[in-house]
Amino acid sequence: MDVAVLGSDGNDIAVATSGGVTILRAEDATGFKTVSHIAGTDYQCVLGSAGNKDVLFALTRTQMMVISLAPPSNPELLKTINVGTQCWQLSQIRRSAKEHVVYVTCGSSGVYGVDVSDVRNPFVIGGRPIVVPIDGDSKGIVIDDDRKIMIVSTIYDDSSIYLYDVSNSSNPVQKDSDKMEGDWEHYAHDVTLHGTTLYVAASDRMVIYETKNMQLQQIGWCCGDGPDLELYGVAYFDGVVYGSDFYEMMVAINVTDPVAPSYMGHRMLPRQGYTYSYGRGIMVTATLGNGIVRVFQCGETGGLFVFSDTAPLPTPTPPTPLPPPPAVQPDCSKLSVKQTCLVGDIVMSEHMVEACKTEVCGQMTNSWVAGIDGAKDAAFSKAGDACTFTTSSSPGRYVCGPAPPYTLYIEQYDKDAFPDYSYVRDVDMPPQIRSTILVAGSYELTVMQLQDNNRIKPVGRIPGNYNGVLASSQYGTAFGLRSNYLDVIDITNPEAPEKLGSVSWSAYGCSYLAEHRLTTKHYVYVSCPDDGVWGIDVTDGAKPISINGYSVGAVKPATGKTEGLAVDWGRHLLFVATSGGEDSGVHMYNISSHPGGPVEITNYETDDSAYEIVIMGTTLYVSADTKLAIYDTTNYVLQQVGVCCGYGPDMHLRGLSTFGGLMYAADDSGSLLVMNVSNPALPFYIGHRSFSSSTGSGTW
Helix, strand or coil: CEEEEECCCCCEEEEEECCEEEEEEECCCCCEEEEEEEECCCCCEEEECCCCCCEEEEECCCEEEEEECCCCCCCEEEEEEECCCCCCEEEEEEEECCEEEEEEECECCCEEEEECCCCCCCEEHHHCCCECCCCCEEEEEEEECCCCEEEEEEECCCCEEEEEECCCCCCCEEEEEEECCCCHHHCCCEEEEECCEEEEEEECEEEEEECHHHCCEEEEEECCCCCCCCEEEEEEECCEEEEEECCCEEEEEECCCCCCCEEEEEEECCCECCECCCEEEEEEEEECCCCEEEEEEEECCCEEEEEEECCCCCCCCCCCCCCCCCCCCCCCCCCCCEEEECCCCCEECCEEEEEEEEEECCEEEEEEEECCCCCCCCEEEEECCEEEEECCCCCEEEECEECCCCCCCCCCCCCCCCCCCCCEEEEECCCCCCCEEEEEECCEEEEEEECCCCCEEEEEEEECCCCEEEECCCCCEEEEEEECEEEEEECCCCCCCEEEEEEECCCCCECEEEEEECCCCEEEEEEECCCEEEEEECCCCCCCEECCCCCCCCECCCCCEEEEEEEECCCCEEEEEEECHHHCEEEEEECCCCCCCCEEEEEEECCCCCCCEEEECCEEEEEEECEEEEEECCCCCCEEEEEECCCCCCCCEEEEEEECCEEEEEECCCEEEEEECCCCCCCEEEEEEECCCCCCCCCC
């Protein structure tokens, strides 16, 4: 889709859609009414004629149309001209009634020039493209006829910017070019000029060039501190560049100083159900005689969106986080604690299960112990805090633990809560806001809330390609991980999460997070598979910084790929898991003296790749692919004390989370496994729940 202003007053606009061209007329700041419609297929671009307000040029993938708007309520198709294939954009030069050329970018075919001096008899100059960029497919185009220059941007392999001298409008001459980084993340989709400054919508960033003396000199880019970008269109107005973003938003970037542009804010496009309104064309105009700035942005599947502001978007002010609620501790000083184990034969699946009840401070909690299948002659006895299980076939001693989920009910709520084709990668829950759930996905970080009916509802979101999420111990704060960016996010209001600050570093594919909070300092550690562990100082959430700078991490294990992390706050220990066959293992580091320079204390080589780790007290749990490995770290050593499980389903464990003596594990085959770890030396498998078309990743 695309949008163009018609005439000098700017109150009529033309909108290109997949079903034709629609003419709209402004009634007020944001209200428009349809004047007419020209039916057609797959229109890409519209351009009002520079020489005649009653003429409109429209472009499909293969043809350019000349349309008369005299009057707009009854448009007439004057001529259709065949151009190249995969055409994208239009621009024009009009120097006189006899020299009027419209330029058409058509992908790999190059750029065509169409002579429209006679709108009823237009023709392709030379019958072929007038320029064909060497690298990439032609897409964006902008012309400054005062300086006689034309700039063309290209996409796909070797995306580049080309500058041409168009003193002869029929024969452009290349003067300079600049190659963008050669991958999909930096496709040069669109370009716009203000004075001699060129702004490029280069997918995940906006790149800024100076174009004096017919040369291209890159002078700035934006933005590392805003949301993940996928820019398709750009437009300039009064010191602000507005960007049309693929991720359903219009972004505003302050370019008062082009050398140091800054992210100002963004507005989300209304989502049509759960269909994305992908950003495409964008245009800015100040009309209606009252100083109103109107920003028109097209959504590929969601229609035309109009934003009106009497001033550019303000820099968002992060809300002040609320203090954490006071902890309520039960007073058990005057209450007795009674524990009774009830004896009886109950066979469940492969295990014999006995129910125990524990009464603590007047609250009843279910507990249980388990034995071995077929042990009909089992006997239980109470001994201190444990139930002793005895059988003729195998004796055992088991501490009473929480009641097993014999009927494990889990609500799978990914189809309607997340965009189509979204990968959900991680999940966490803020300790102080228990009804809130944070979900990291390939399109956004979603804030969800548990409803009274046990349904889960998405209430807020921050666009971006998130690999991980961590709910901070600091009230109302979370950390989102985007490859090599860490975002500090305020979730005090779950319906309106705000990004407070961001920091990046020179490592990629990072996916695990761990927090270390001290009296006056606050750190987050991030694992990056090929580059080790990076330490981030998040004491000031608005200005997080990499402890050792952009290019240096905190530590890199000697072997294997860096995976899961865990921090023991009390003992100032950092645990790191590594994967990679024989190089797999668990590493223990001392981070008490300098958080940016961990000192390795010991390590333990595992048989399988180690992925995620959880520390509870002095017990360390490791998802070691086909098993759950359990280590005691009491004396600053890694001593394996237990392993689970030799029975049950085949395991390929990834994410881990523990609660009340149970370990929940996300399995790579698409299951949630439950294991009893109330006695770390004798863990055992309880059960699992499989999910269709899923692969396990994070658990909470």
